[in-house]
Each structure stands twice: as C-alpha cells, then as structure tokens.
Amino acid sequence: MSNQENRTDVILIGAGIMSATLGSLLKELAPRWEIKVFEKLENAGQESSNEWNNAGTGHSALCELNYTSERPDGSIDIGKAIKVNEQFQLSRQFWSYLVNRNLIRNPRDFIMPLPHMSLVQGEKDVAFLKKRFESLSQNPLFQGMQFSDDPETLKEWIPLIMEGRTSNEPIAATRIAAGTDVNFGALTRLMFDHLKTKNVQVHYKHSVEDIKRTDDGSWEVKVQNIDSGQVEYHQAKFVFIGGGGGSLPLLQKTGIPESKHIGGFPVSGLFMVCNNPKVVEQHHAKVYGKAKVGAPPMSVPHLDTRYIDNKRTLLFGPFAGFSPKFLKTGSNFDLLGSVKPNNVLTMLAAGVKEMALTKYLVQQVLLSNEQRMEELREFIPSAKSEDWDVVVAGQRVQVIKDTEAGKGTLQFGTEVVTAADGSIAALLGASPGASTAVYVMLEVLEKCFPAYMNEWQTKIKEMIPSFGMSLVDNPELFQEVYSSTSEILGLTQREAIYS
Numbered sequence: 055m056s057n058q059e060n061r062t063d064v065i066l067i068g069a070g071i072m073s074a075t076l077g078s079l080l081k082e083l084a085p086r087w088e089i090k091v092f093e094k095l096e097n098a099g100q101e102s103s104n105e106w107n108n109a110g111t112g113h114s115a116l117c118e119l120n121y122t123s124e125r126p127d128g129s130i131d132i133g134k135a136i137k138v139n140e141q142f143q144l145s146r147q148f149w150s151y152l153v154n155r156n157l158i159r160n161p162r163d164f165i166m167p168l169p170h171m172s173l174v175q176g177e178k179d180v181a182f183l184k185k186r187f188e189s190l191s192q193n194p195l196f197q198g199m200q201f202s203d204d205p206e207t208l209k210e211w212i213p214l215i216m217e218g219r220t221s222n223e224p225i226a227a228t229r230i231a232a233g234t235d236v237n238f239g240a241l242t243r244l245m246f247d248h249l250k251t252k253n254v255q256v257h258y259k260h261s262v263e264d265i266k267r268t269d270d271g272s273w274e275v276k277v278q279n280i281d282s283g284q285v286e287y288h289q290a291k292f293v294f295i296g297g298g299g300g301s302l303p304l305l306q307k308t309g310i311p312e313s314k315h316i317g318g319f320p321v322s323g324l325f326m327v328c329n330n331p332k333v334v335e336q337h338h339a340k341v342y343g344k345a346k347v348g349a350p351p352m353s354v355p356h357l358d359t360r361y362i363d364n365k366r367t368l369l370f371g372p373f374a375g376f377s378p379k380f381l382k383t384g385s386n387f388d389l390l391g392s393v394k395p396n397n398v399l400t401m402l403a404a405g406v407k408e409m410a411l412t413k414y415l416v417q418q419v420l421l422s423n424e425q426r427m428e429e430l431r432e433f434i435p436s437a438k439s440e441d442w443d444v445v446v447a448g449q450r451v452q453v454i455k456d457t458e459a460g461k462g463t464l465q466f467g468t469e470v471v472t473a474a475d476g477s478i479a480a481l482l483g484a485s486p487g488a489s490t491a492v493y494v495m496l497e498v499l500e501k502c503f504p505a506y507m508n509e510w511q512t513k514i515k516e517m518i519p520s521f522g523m524s525l526v527d528n529p530e531l532f533q534e535v536y537s538s539t540s541e542i543l544g545l546t547q548r549e550a551i552y553s
C-alpha cells in the first residue's frame with residue numbers, strides 16, 4: 055500500500071488548537087517541510103477547542119484560585135500561578151507574531167479583554183483571598199490587581215452578582231483588568247486557514263485508525279476516509295498525535311514503551327447559558343469561585359462574559375460529570391477500550407483511589423436543572439430558570455499514571471509523551487489547556503527536534519522574544535512583551551471601551 059506519494063515529513067493527527075499551533079510553528083521554522091493533517095470531523099476546532107466546549111479563559115492565574123495554595127505556615131505559594139502566567143505570555147507573543155505578519159488578520163476575532171475576578175464568601179476564604187492578593191499584587195506579572203471586601207465597591211464591579219444578596223457573611227473579590235476571553239475555536243480555524251495557504255494538506259472527515267512503525271524507522275498511519283469508507287496509508291518521519299481525548303487510544307496503538315502504564319479518566323462538562331440579553335448586559339467579567347470540597351479542580355464554578363460569533367453572552371459552569379467517552383463525539387466504549395494488559399493495574403488502582411471523585415461526578419450528572427439553578431443562584435441570587443439553558447461542553451481526559459505518589463495516580467495537568475528517538479509525540483491531559491498551547495508545543499519541538507533547536511533559536515526568538523527566559527526574573531522584559539502584545543492584539547484600546 056505504501057507509495058512515494060503518501061510520504062510526507064510531518065503528520066498532525068487532529069485539527070484542534072494543539073495541532074494548529076504546532077503546524078504554525080513548524081511552517082515558520084521549516085517552511086519546506088511537507089505537512090499533512092487528518093481530522094475525523096468536518097472542520098477544525100470542533101472538539102475541546104470549540105468555543106462552546108471550553109470556557110475560553112486565557113488562563114494566566116489572574117482569577118483561578120486553584121493555582122495558589124496555602125502552605126502549612128499560612129503563607130501563599132504562588133509558584134504555579136507564576137508558571138501558568140508566564141506560559142500564557144508565550145501564547146500572547148506567538149499570536150501577536152501571527153497578527154503582525156498578517157498570517158491572522160483581526161485579533162478581535164479570537165481575543166477580547168475582560169476583567170478576571172476571584173470571588174469568595176465566609177471569613178476563612180476572605181482571609182485567604184486577602185493573603186493571596188497581597189502575595190500576587192507585589193509580583194510584576196499580577197500588577198494592577200485590586201482587592202475589595204466593601205459591598206459598595208463589589209456592587210460596582212459585579213452588580214448582577216451583588217443584587218438581591220441577603221447573606222451577612224463576609225464577601226470579597228479581587229479584580230484585574232488585564233484578563234482575556236479567548237475564542238480558541240475561532241483561533242484554531244484561523245490558524246488552519248493560514249496553514250492551507252502554505253500548502254499544508256488538511257484532510258477533514260479522515261479518521262486515523264492505526265499507527266505503526268515502518269522498517270526505516272518512520273511511521274505509517276492508517277486513515278479511513280469517512281465519506282467513501284476507503285482506507286489509505288500515509289508515512290511520515292514525524293507524527294504528532296493531537297487527538298485531544300482521542301490521543302490516548304492512538305498512542306497505545308504505537309506500542310512505544312512510553313505509551314505503557316498510562317490510562318485516561320474522562321470528565322464530562324455542562325455549561326448554563328443565559329438567553330436573556332438584559333441579564334447578559336449586566337455582567338462584564340470572568341468571576342471564578344472556589345471549588346466545592348471533593349470537587350476536582352476543573353469544576354471550579356465561574357460566571358463568564360463570553361464573546362462568541364461576534365455576540366456577547368453569559369455562561370456559568372462548568373458542571374463536571376462522568377461519561378465513558380473520550381471525545382464529545384466519541385463512543386461509550388472509549389474508556390473500556392483503553393484498558394490494556396499493561397495499564398489494567400494502574401487503572402484499577404486509580405479506580406479504588408478515586409471512588410470519592412467518581413461518586414461526586416456521577417452525582418453531578420444526576421443533578422436536575424433546578425439543582426443546577428440553585429448552584430447558579432450562589433452567584434446570581436436573582437437568577438430565573440427561564441433565562442438559562444444547558445449546553446454540553448467538551449470532554450477532558452485526565453491522565454492516570456504510576457508516580458512517586460503511588461500506582462494509578464490521577465494527574466490534572468498536561469503530559470507530552472514522546473518516543474525516545476523523538477519521532478512521535480502525543481499530547482495527553484487538558485489543563486491549563488489551550489491557553490498554554492504555545493508553551494506545550496515548544497516543549498514538543500525541544501523533545502522531538504533537539505538537533506534543530508540551535509538553528510531555530512533566532513527565528514523562535516523573533517516569534518516569541520521571551521522564549522527560554524523567566525519573565526518574573528526580568529520584569530523589564532515582561533513589561534516590554536506585555537505592552538507590545540496588548541497593543542498588537544488590540545487589548546489596550548478595547549480594555550478602555552469595555553471595562
């Protein structure tokens with residue numbers, strides 16, 4: 055079946071934000087390399103990267119409380135918050151490069167300025183938020199953050215949330231105007247539009263069914279054309295498995311030692327979307343609360359202004375739940391099918407350890423709409439059921455692996471799994487997610503193309519000036535890249551209009 059025509063330099067599996075980012079980086083670094091993309095759906099950015107399937111938060115730890123923890127001595131550990139923020143700055147720089155070069159035209163199509171806020175209630179959480187604010191606001195990456203426990207100020211910041219609030223419990227919030235709402239679906243599609251102009255062959259409705267090593271050390275990918283049912287075989291020296299939730303089963307098919315003893319734990323999601331424009335108008339921020347006891351970090355409730363299809367809307371959630379599917383468009387047999395002799399013990403150990411989480415997720419699935427409204431009313435006391443509908447969000451497949459913490463440990467981050475020779479890489483996990491796509495894809499380049507990194511250094515620095523440097527240790531560089539990316543992405547002028 056193998057023929058010369060089907061040979062290429064790079065195959066990207068999946069047309070989500072990760073493949074879009076890797077393809078765009080590679081086209082700038084190695085313009086002559088031939089790239090093919092296989093995507094089983096009819097367009098790019100239709101799974102987790104789709105605007106309705108994720109929360110669109112440009113994660114930079116400006117509002118997400120789970121990135122800062124309290125140490126036993128009561129001080130606040132902001133290490134993870136700094137890391138996430140620095141990673142997002144890399145994305146901002148690469149997106150600015152694409153806009154500056156006219157490779158993507160209008161930043162308004164995918165990124166909008168939006169204040170990011172954290173909101174807590176009760177004495178203990180208010181004290182935590184204040185300490186968190188004191189630690190973060192002294193750091194250059196979080197400058198401009200404000201704290202208030204004054205109900206009058208909070209009414210100005212979040213009128214919809216404060217209206218009709220009768221509780222006497224202390225309440226407090228932080229607010230920072232530098233936050234963003236990112237339409238990752240639109241961004242993915244814009245990047246693929248650009249890739250197509252650079253002769254990247256993008257094959258939609260083509261599902262990758264198998265991946266095998268060939269005798270010469272490259273990879274053969276078995277692809278099924280969904281419309282015709284025809285099977286094709288394509289070979290490449292390098293394959294990136296960017297199948298989102300579908301990456302784990304494909305990684306398992308490669309048979310590489312690095313694919314063993316890894317499992318996946320699917321978590322589904324739901325958002326509530328407001329259908330009343332008068333309510334939508336009264337809120338302008340992303341407001342993150344605190345996760346309930348026992349809830350996984352990805353189910354922190356938040357009330358978000360969103361910009362989708364050139365329209366301002368309001369979403370609340372996500373409500374996490376359990377579904378055995380690895381993709382929203384996946385099958386109920388995905389989880390079962392991913393259990394292999396090499397990971398069955400890892401999966402069983404996780405099953406035993408994560409009983410409480412599974413129970414929590416099943417309970418969440420069983421919530422009635424009225425029970426979900428009750429959770430929403432903790433944010434908007436006056437919320438009316440008729441103003442809100444439910445939309446199904448994307449699936450997140452969390453990685454399960456054996457770590458120092460024990461067999462079958464659930465991971466909440468992102469994992470890049472590569473073969474020892476760097477000829478194949480897969481991205482697993484979904485957090486912090488699309489916001490850190492540039493950081494994660496640079497990691498793929500470093501792991502898979504070490505021999506090219508010297509040659510590529512100057513171009514990478516041109517695209518991402520802070521590459522390889524700590525922004526927190528170089529506040530002037532941070533100021534420089536932050537100001538220039540705000541300018542290029544049009545965030546400064548629009549900040550003034552919308553905040």
Ligand SMILES: Cc1cc2nc3c(=O)[nH]c(=O)nc-3n(C[C@H](O)[C@H](O)[C@H](O)COP(=O)(O)OP(=O)(O)OC[C@H]3O[C@@H](n4cnc5c(N)ncnc54)[C@H](O)[C@@H]3O)c2cc1C
Nearest residue numbers: 068070071072094101102103109111262298300487488489
């Ligand atoms: C509820 C929810 C909220 C989130 N909120 C945020 C947020 O606020 N901010 C943030 O930064 N991130 C967020 N994320 C995470 C973010 O959406 C993901 O990390 C990101 O979209 C993953 O991109 P991807 O390209 O890896 O996967 P995807 O966008 O899922 O793309 C994978 C593609 O691969 C295709 N595919 C799979 N298998 C095959 C196959 N065998 N053959 C061919 N094609 C295949 C799929 O059809 C899909 O198009 C959220 C995720 C969820 C689910």
